[in-house]
Amino acid sequence: MIYEGKQKIWSEYQKEIPDDHYFYVRSCIRQSFFPASEATFLEITRNRLGKDIFETEHHTTCGGIAYHSDAIPQETAMTIIARQFGLMHKYGYENYVCSCITSFGLYCETLETWRQFPELAAKIADILWKTCKLEFAKPRFIVHASDLIYHYRNEIAAMARHRLVNVHTGEPLKVVEHIGCHYSKMFPSKGVGGAEYPYVLAGMIEAWGGQVVDYPERRHCCGFGFRQYFIKANRGYSLSNTYKKFESMEPYHPDMIITNCPGCPYFMDRWQYVIAEETGKTYGENGHGIPVFTYEEVAGLVLGYDPWDLGLQTHQIGPEPVLDKMGIKYDPSRKYLGLKGKDLGMPVCPGCIK
C-alpha cells in the first residue's frame, strides 16, 4: 500500500465545508437504531464547539427511503426535498447538513437534476408554492453530518479525554471505516476523499489516534441496500453481503468499526448475531463480535461522554472490549438505565455472541 498515493487522491477531493450556521435535518431511522447519535451530534456541535446548528420539528423525511424502494417517483421525492430546502430558506439558513447518507445522496442527485433540467426545477418550485406556500431555494452548501465532524476532527482531538489507542499496549486501535454507498459513489466530488478511497472517516480515525484498516471488501455494501432487506425474500442477499465483509476483514483483527450511514451500523451490528447463530462464528476476541459505532458515538467516546449516555447499550455487539482498550471507565450496572435512571429492562442476551 502506497500511503502517499492515497494522500494525492485525498488532496484532489476536498470539498468546501463552512464552519458554522447550519440547518440540520435528521434521519428517518437513526433515532430508532442508535437513538443517541443525533443528540450527540447536536450536543457536540452546539455545546462543546459553540456552533449554530438549527433544527425544526417541521422537517420530514427526504423521501429517499420510498424513492429507493421504488414506492414513489423522483418528482415526488424532489418536491419533498424542495420543502426541506424551503424551510431552510424560511429560517434564514443557506448551509444544509443532513444526518442520513441516503438523504445526502438524494439531495446531491436532486440538485444535479435541477441543474441539468431547469424546467423541472421550475415545475417543482411551482408545486412547492401551491402546496406549501414556501419559497423555492437551493442550499449554498450541502454537507453530511460526518463531513462536519470531519471538519471539526482536530478541535475534537484537542479536547479529547480518550484516544483510539489501546492504553494497555500503547498501540493504535485498528479501525475499519465503512462509508455509506450513497455518500460518494454516485457523486465522488461531493464526498471528502472521493468514492474509491473516502477520507471522511479515515480522517477522524487518524486525528483521534487510530489506525485505518484497508481490507479487500472495504468498498462493498454493508448489506442494507433497501430492496435487499425490505423485500423479505431477499434478506439472504443482505446477510451474504455482510458476511462477505466480515470474512474479508477478519484476518486484519480489527478492534472496531466506524460507519457514517443509518443502515450500515445497524446491519453490520445485528447481522453478526445472525452469522453467529447460523455458523457459530464470531469475529472479535473471546466470543465477542466486532463492535460497530456511529461516528457521533466515537466522537462522544473520545470527548469523554458516558458510554451509556451515548446509547451504546442499544448495540447488539457489546462495546465493552473497545471501552476497556481505550481506558474508558463505565458502570455496568447503569448499562440498561435510560433517561433519569429509568430501568429499560435487561434484554435477553444470546449465548452465541457477546
Place this chain on the structure above:
Amino acid sequence: MKNNVLIAGAGPAGLEASAALQRLGYNVILIERSETIGGHLARWDRLFPDGESASAALDSLIEGIWGVKCFTDTEITSANRLGKSFNVILSNGIIVHADAVLMTTGFDLFEASKKEEYGYGIYDHVITNADLEAFFRNGSDPRINNPSRIGFVHCVGSRDEKAGCRSCSKVCCATAVKQACEMRQAFPNSQVYCFYMDLRLFGRHYEDMYLSAQRDYGVRFIRGRVAEVSENLDGSLMIKAEDTVASAPLKVSLDLLVLMAGMRPSVSGARIGSLLGLQSEDDGYFRVMDGILDAQRSTVPGLFLAGAATGPKTLPETLADARAAAVEIDKYLSVTFPEAKDFKQLMRKGW
C-alpha cells in the same frame, strides 16, 4: 535556395518525415522538447506482432536523419505568420523562418491513476504497460517479484466516456497480447488473464499472435471489465470483474496487474497547436483537412500533421503517415515557392 521545414516532435513520425524531407532537398529543423529523441518508442522493448526490437527500429530511424538539424530540450515559445511562411522562436533562442511546419507531437499515455478503482499509485503491484516495457528493457522492477498470477486490463483510458476518453487507442489490445506472451516467456509457471471489452486486433499477423497467445502460452481471455482492485493482507491483489461470456461475476487474486494505458492527445502538442492556430476535434486530436483524401494537411496553409497527433496509430501507420506528410509538404512547397524548384531538381539529380 532551400525551403526550411520545421518539424515539432522527434518521435518515430518526426524522425521518418525528417529523413524523407532531407532526402527531398529541404533544410529540415527537427525539435524535441525532451532531452532524448525517439518518443515512446525509445522506452519500448519489443514490438508487436513479431517481437522485433524497438531499439533496433529506433536506431534505424535515427540513422536516416543524418544531416538534419536536431535540437533536443527545445520547445516553440512563439510563432506568427510572415507572408507565406512562419516566424518561429524556439526556447533555445534560435529563430526559424519556416516555409512549412510539420506537427509530429505524438500522444501522451493516459494517466492510469485517474482510474482510481484500479489503484495505480496506491497498490504496490499495479503497473502500466509502459512500466512493463521498462521492466523488459531493464530487467528489474521491485513491483514485479516472480508473479504467478498476472492480469492485464485492456482499455484503461480508452473507450471510456467516464474518463473523458471516448476513442479506441488501437494499439493496446495487440500490446496486451504481446506482453501477455512475454510474461509467460519470462515466468513460465505463471497464469495470465486478459480482461477485455472487445479485442481489436486487425493487422497482418495479429490474429496469429492472438491464437498463439491462447494455444502456445495458455493466456486466458475474459470478456468483461474489471470493476475494482483491492489489496489482500499478503500484498497480493483482489480483482473483481465480470465474465460476460459466462454471465457471472468473477473474483480472482493476482500477484501483478498491468493496466493498458491508452493514448491521449499530447498536452504539449496542444500548446504548440494553439500557438500556430491549429484546430482540434472533440477528442482532442488535431483536425485534418480531410480524413480520407487529405489526412496530413491541417486547416492552416503550410501546417501539416503526421503520426498520433491526429489520432491513435500503430507504428507502421505512423511511419507511413510521416512519409505521406513529406510528400504533401513537397507538393505544397513546390506550388507555393516555385522559385525553389530548380534547386530541388538539381539536388535530386545528384542522388
